[in-house]
Amino acid sequence: MNITESLEKLNDLQAKLSAYGHAMSIIYYDAATVAPRGTAQNRARALSVLSEETYKLSTSEETVSLLEYLDEHRNELSEKETRTVYLALKDIKEMKKIPMDEYIAYQELLVEADDVWHRAKEQSNFNLFCPLLEKIFATNVKFAKYCAPDMEPYNYCLNKYETGLTMEKCDEFFATLKERIVPLIKRIGNAEKTDDSCLFGQFDEASQEKFSYELMRTMGIDLDHCGLGTTEHPFTTSIGSHHDVRITTNYDPSNLSYSMFSVIHEGGHALYDMNSADDLAYTLLDGGVSMGIHESQSRFYENLLGRSEEFINYIFPKMQECFPEQLKNVTADEVYKAINLVTPSLIRTEADEVTYCLHVMIRYELEKAVIGGTLAVKDLPSEWNRLYKEYLGVDVPDDKRGVLQDSHWSGGGIGYFPSYALGSAYGAHLLAKMKETVDVEKCLREGNFAPINEWNREHIWKYGCLKEPAELLEAALGEKFDPTYYTDYLEKKYSRIYSL
C-alpha cells in the first residue's frame, strides 16, 4: 500500500457511498412526492439492501485499514484528505462501539416508533407512544455511554447535530434569549394588535407554484440543479452531490404565507447545499456541515431577508401578479405587518420569529431533564404544558398540539432542536458581519441576491464539511459568536413594527 494508491481507493469508496446515497435519497424523495400509496413495502426491500451494503462498505476491515493507514500518514495528506479520513474514522469508531444487535434493534424500534407516533398523534394519546419514547431515550443514553464514556450523555446527543455544543453553552445561550425575548413578547402583547387577514383567502395551487418558482429565481437558486416538489412536510435533500438538490413545499389553498416561507426556508438550505466547492462533490465533505449552520442559512433567508420590509416591498408586485384578484386591495405594508404578526401559539413550525426560540427552549429543557434523570418520560406532557404556560402563556389543549406535535423524537433525533434556535442566532450575527461589506438593504430592495449569496458562498457555503461548525462560524464572523446580535435584531425590528 502506498499513499497514491490509498487515496485512489478512498476516492472509489466515496464514489460508491455517494452512489448508494444517491439511490436512497431519490427513493425517499420519490416516496415523499409521487410514489403510489401501496408501495412502501416494495421500497423497504430495496432500501434495506442498499443500507446494508452502505454499512458493510463503510465498516469493512478493508475500509478501516485503509483509513488507519492514511491517518498514520496524515502529514503527507492535503487538508481536504486529512479531514475526510478524520470524519470517516470518527464515524466508524463510533459505529463499531455499538453492538450490532443493539444497533439493529434500535433501527427496528425507530420504524415502530414512527408508526406508533403517527397513530398517537392522530388520537392525541401520549400513553400509546410513551413506552417507545422511554426506550428511545434510554437507548440514546446507552449508546452515548458506549461511544463517549467520558462525556455527559446529553452533551453527546447535542454533538451529533452541532459538534462542540454542550449543555453549558446551551444554557448560557438560552438564558440570554429568555432574558431579552420574554419581556419583548410581553411588550408586544400590550401593544396595538396588527392584522394578518390579507394572508387568508383562496390561493390556487398552480398560482402558488408559479410564485414559488418566482421566489426561487429571485433568491438566485439555479433551477437547472434544484427541483421543487410537493410533500406533506417541506424538506430539502441532496441527490448524490450538490449538483442535484430538491426542495419541497406544501400548498395550503387558504393561506398565502405558509408555502411562501417554506420555499424561502428550504431555498436557504438548498443554496447552502448547492454551493459546496466543486471539488467536494462525491466526497464525504460535500454539503452542509451541521444542523446549526444549516439552520443559520435557512432561517437567514426565511426571516432576516424574507420577512424584511425591503424584500416584501420588492416581491409584493410579483405576488400581485400571481394573485391579482386576492391582493387587489392589499398593500405591501399590510403584507409586511401580516407576515410579522407576533402571537404566542402552540405549534413550533407555525410560530413567528419572536416566539420561535421559546418553543425550542422548552424542548431543550425537557430533553436535558429526561436524559439527566430528573424528569420521567411519562411526565413529559404535564411538564410540556407547564412550560408552554410559563414561557408563552398558552394553555395546551391536547397532546396532539403539545408534546406529540414534532416528529423528531420518534425518529431518534434527540439533541436536534437547539440547532434551530442556534441557527437563528448565528444568522443574525452573520448578517451584521455581512453588512460591513454588502449593502443588504439595497440588494433586497432591488431583488438582487447575488452579492448576499456571494458573501455566504465565500464565508460559509464553499467549505462544505471542511471545517468544524464553530471554526467555520468564527472565521466568517471574525470573532466569537454572540447571541445578542439576534436579540438586538428582534428588539429593533419588532419595536418598530409594534411602535413600542
Added chain:
Amino acid sequence: MNITESLEKLNDLQAKLSAYGHAMSIIYYDAATVAPRGTAQNRARALSVLSEETYKLSTSEETVSLLEYLDEHRNELSEKETRTVYLALKDIKEMKKIPMDEYIAYQELLVEADDVWHRAKEQSNFNLFCPLLEKIFATNVKFAKYCAPDMEPYNYCLNKYETGLTMEKCDEFFATLKERIVPLIKRIGNAEKTDDSCLFGQFDEASQEKFSYELMRTMGIDLDHCGLGTTEHPFTTSIGSHHDVRITTNYDPSNLSYSMFSVIHEGGHALYDMNSADDLAYTLLDGGVSMGIHESQSRFYENLLGRSEEFINYIFPKMQECFPEQLKNVTADEVYKAINLVTPSLIRTEADEVTYCLHVMIRYELEKAVIGGTLAVKDLPSEWNRLYKEYLGVDVPDDKRGVLQDSHWSGGGIGYFPSYALGSAYGAHLLAKMKETVDVEKCLREGNFAPINEWNREHIWKYGCLKEPAELLEAALGEKFDPTYYTDYLEKKYSRIYSL
C-alpha cells in the same frame, strides 16, 4: 454446497439485483419526470456505480459457480428455479463476453445520448445527435459480435426484444402486412373523408389528468401500486418489482386523444407488469417476458379495446364530464370516427391503427440497413424521409418530426421497433381467442374490464418470464400465431367505418 443453501444464495442474489434495479429505475423515472435539467452528469455517476455493481454481482465467479452448480442439478429444481437459472446463465454467458470497461462506457454513452437527443430534437438538429447515434449503432454491432459471433448482428438485436425473432421472420411478417394494408390505405384514401375536429380545441392539463385517472380506474389498474407521471415521451416502468409500476403520458393542451390513448397504451403495459404471479416478485422472472408480448397487451388495450365502438360509447359520458364545454355539441359516434380517422402522417405515436405498422416497417428497414452496413448513420435522415414519401406519401418537413422523433435509439433500443407491429398482430389473434369464452363487446359496453383482465391474467400476465414468448403465445392461442387475424380485423373494422 447443497441445493437448499444454493437456492438461498440464489434468492439473496436476486434480492440484491432487484434492489439495484429498483434504484436505477427510480433514478431514470425521476430523470424523465421531474429532475432539474442540469443534473444528467450527476445522475450518470450514480448509475455508473450501480450498473458496475450489478454487472459484478451478476457475473462474479461466485455467482457463475452457484448457477452452474444449480444447472447441473436442475432435475432437483422446480420449474421456476430451473427457468431462473437458465435465464441468469444465458445473460451471464453473454455479459461475460462484453469487456466490463466497454459495458460501463456504453451505459455512460446512453446517459449522454439521452441528454443530447433531447436537445437535438428541440433544435431539430440531427447533426448534434449523429456522432452519439453512430457510437450506439457501432457498440450494438460490436456487442452482438462478442455475444453471438455466429449470428447476424441484427438478428441478435431483434432477439433481445423477442426471443426467436429473425430478419427472415420479420421480412415475411411485414410482407404480409404490406400486401394487405397498403391497398386498404389506398381504398380509404379514395373513400369519403371522415372528420376529427371534435378532438381539437382547448383541453387543460388538470382536466386531462383527471380523465387519465378515470381511464386507469376503468381499465382495472390498481392505483395503490401504479403511478402516473408526465414526460416528453410516454412510457411504463417497474420499480423493483411488479408491486410498484409507473406509467407516464404527455398532455397536448390542443388535442384530446393523444394523452387518452397514451394512457390506455401504457396502462396495458402496466397491467401486464403488475400481474405477474406474486411469487415471482423480486426474482428474475418478474414482469413481462418480451417486448412483442408487452406490445400485444399495450396495443390490445389501446386499439382493440380502446378504439372500439363499444368502449367509446361507454366512456363518452365520462369524457363529457371532464370536458363539458368542449364536448357539449359532440356525439359518441363522432368521437369514434375521429379517433379512427385514417390518414398517413409523420409521427408514429400519433399514427392511426392502419398506417401504424408502416411507420414501424420504415424503422425496421433502416435499422437493418445500418447494421447490415448498407446505410451510414449520417444518411438516416434522408433515407427516413425517402421511405416516408414512398410508403406513406408524406413529406417530412424537419428531423424533429422525422428521424429524431423517437427516444428508442438514444436509449440503445435497436431491434425494438418490430415488436410494436408484432404485438399489434399478436393482440388481434389473442382477441379472437378470448372471444371464444368472454363476451368482450358486452364487457366494453359496460366498462367492465374484469373478465377481460382475468383472461389475460390467466393466459399471459401471471407467467411473468416463466415461458419463452412463442411458447406463451401458442399456449394462449391454442395454435401457431397467424398475422392474418390482424389484417382481417383491420379490413373489417375500417371497411365499416369508411363504407368501403
